[in-house]
Amino acid sequence: xxxxxxxxxxxxxxxxxxxxxxxxxxxxxxxxxxxxxxxxxxxxxxxxxxxxxxxxxxxxxxxxxxxxxxxxxxxxxxxxxxxxxxxxxxxxxxxxxxxxxxxxxxxxxxxxxxxxxxxxxxxxxxxxxxxxxxxxxxxxxxxxxxxxxxxxxxxxxxxxxxxxxxxxxxxxxxxxxxxxxxxxxxxxxxxxxxxxxxxxxxxxxxxxxxxxxxxxxxxxxxxxxxxxxxxxxxxxxxxxxxxxxxxxxxxxxxxxxxxxxxxxxxxxxxxxxxxxxxxxxxxxxxxxxxxxxxxxxxxxxxxxxxxxxxxxxxxxxxxxxxxxxxxxxxxxxxxxxxxxxxxxxxxxxxxxxxxxxxxxxxxxxxxxxxxxxxxxxxxxx
Amino acid sequence: xxxxxxxxxxxxxxxxxxxxxxxxxxxxxxxxxxxxxxxxxxxxxxxxxxxxxxxxxxxxxxxxxxxxxxxxxxxxxxxxxxxxxxxxxxxxxxxxxxxxx
Numbered sequence: 067x068x069x070x071x072x073x074x075x076x077x078x079x080x081x082x083x084x085x086x087x088x089x090x091x092x093x094x095x096x097x098x099x100x101x102x103x104x105x106x107x108x109x110x111x112x113x114x115x116x117x118x119x120x121x122x123x124x125x126x127x128x129x130x131x132x133x134x135x136x137x138x139x140x141x142x143x144x145x146x147x148x149x150x151x152x153x154x155x156x157x158x159x160x161x162x163x164x165x166x167x168x169x170x171x172x173x174x175x176x177x178x179x180x181x182x183x184x185x186x187x188x189x190x191x192x193x194x195x196x197x198x199x200x201x202x203x204x205x206x207x208x209x210x211x212x213x214x215x216x217x218x219x220x221x222x223x224x225x226x227x228x229x230x231x232x233x234x235x236x237x238x239x240x241x242x243x244x245x246x247x248x249x250x251x252x253x254x255x256x257x258x259x260x261x262x263x264x265x266x267x268x269x270x271x272x273x274x275x276x277x278x279x280x281x282x283x284x285x286x287x288x289x290x291x292x293x294x295x296x297x298x299x300x301x302x303x304x305x306x307x308x309x310x311x312x313x314x315x316x317x318x319x320x321x322x323x324x325x326x327x328x329x330x331x332x333x334x335x336x337x338x339x340x341x342x343x344x345x346x347x348x349x350x351x352x353x354x355x356x357x358x359x360x361x362x363x364x365x366x367x368x369x370x371x372x373x374x375x376x377x378x379x380x381x382x383x384x385x386x387x388x389x390x391x392x393x394x395x396x397x398x399x400x401x402x403x404x405x406x407x408x409x410x411x412x413x414x415x416x417x418x419x420x421x422x423x424x425x426x427x428x429x430x431x432x433x434x435x436x437x438x439x440x441x442x443x444x445x446x447x
Numbered sequence: 448x449x450x451x452x453x454x455x456x457x458x459x460x461x462x463x464x465x466x467x468x469x470x471x472x473x474x475x476x477x478x479x480x481x482x483x484x485x486x487x488x489x490x491x492x493x494x495x496x497x498x499x500x501x502x503x504x505x506x507x508x509x510x511x512x513x514x515x516x517x518x519x520x521x522x523x524x525x526x527x528x529x530x531x532x533x534x535x536x537x538x539x540x541x542x543x544x545x546x547x548x
């Protein structure tokens with residue numbers, strides 16, 4: 067049998083604990099390799115410091131058994147180099163020294179050796195030391211993989227919890243940001259945002275004409291379509307009540323193009339709902355469509371409620387205005403407040419826009435300019 | 448069976464390594480002799496050190512013991528001492544018997 071045959075490259079060996087034996091004495095190498103292989107370990111060998119370094123760099127072993135007296139770079143040099151390089155520093159190194167050589171042990175400790183083995187080598191001592199280091203190695207790997215698994219689990223839990231409200235992309239961002247970057251801070255804050263309210267025109271008739279189970283199924287279908295549209299443009303869903311949906315932009319993460327995103331979301335909602343509305347018309351003889359109100363401005367964002375029940379939400383003028391505009395919007399129509407319209411007018415075909423003039427909204431004392439945009443063909447309305 | 452000093456018990460799983468081990472020991476005697484002729488005490492010290500390490504690893508305590516003496520004598524540049532060690536080493540290698548267990 068030739069114990070110097072290196073390296074052990076069978077697939078089985080790849081999964082094994084791999085030991086690199088470095089010694090310039092071929093009889094020592096054969097001896098050590100034989101004992102280690104008998105323990106089921108994969109053994110590779112090197113006869114000088116330079117080739118040992120090369121082998122560690124190209125295929126890092128799980129353990130290095132390193133003789134101190136080597137031609138060229140000594141075992142101490144090799145040990146110091148491996149321990150000084152962060153990519154190899156964690157590989158355990160056992161320095162093999164003469165039994166009575168306490169000076170070598172001191173130098174070995176200074177060079178960063180993890181353990182020592184005396185020459186002449188006693189079989190039991192070799193196996194015991196390698197087993198101990200292997201246990202440590204396995205424990206470290208186990209801890210590391212558990213830590214990684216816990217991290218993946220934590221991120222998945224965060225992603226799941228948030229993905230009901232925000233797009234999967236934003237959920238990933240929150241999961242990756244960890245605690246420091248938590249955008250869902252407990253404290254409410256004032257921020258600039260775009261609020262989009264959407265609801266279903268013809269909803270009342272739908273509930274009157276259908277059984278509860280059928281209504282719920284239809285609402286689910288409707289909300290699925292609107293949610294997909296919101297997530298496509300990274301909107302955050304703040305509220306879902308009855309048949310209305312509130313989506314915010316520029317919250318919780320800044321979106322410099324929040325106005326454009328809101329506009330595209332509105333178009334997307336109307337377009338995506340069209341085939342659903344057509345199917346309902348056919349099946350139930352219902353005339354339904356989405357009406358949308360949008361407004362930009364400063365609002366408060368944060369957790370509102372008690373210690374027992376809180377809801378992460380947005381409150382303020384643009385939200386109220388968007389809600390009122392939504393109520394006024396016809397099916398397939400998007401009503402936009404003046405300031406927001408200025409930000410998206412470059413995207414809106416002029417032929418589809420009608421100025422509503424200054425409108426006094428219910429519950430408001432001042433009037434605001436409002437623009438109506440037809441998002442869908444009017445005959446479906 | 449020969450006398451105890453010249454009988455060495457070696458683990459069975461090392462049996463196939465022993466012929467190579469002995470060939471290398473014979474070569475070692477030649478190297479020791481030429482190093483002594485050249486009065487290369489550093490090389491002699493290293494050779495002694497190596498004998499000390501490898502000998503008893505395989506179970507040959509005597510090889511380690513002679514190696515230690517070679518190393519010590521080389522440190523004190525004791526040519527006669529080393530010469531005696533080489534003679535003893537050659538004689539030991541010619542007489543040693545191996546039993547595998």
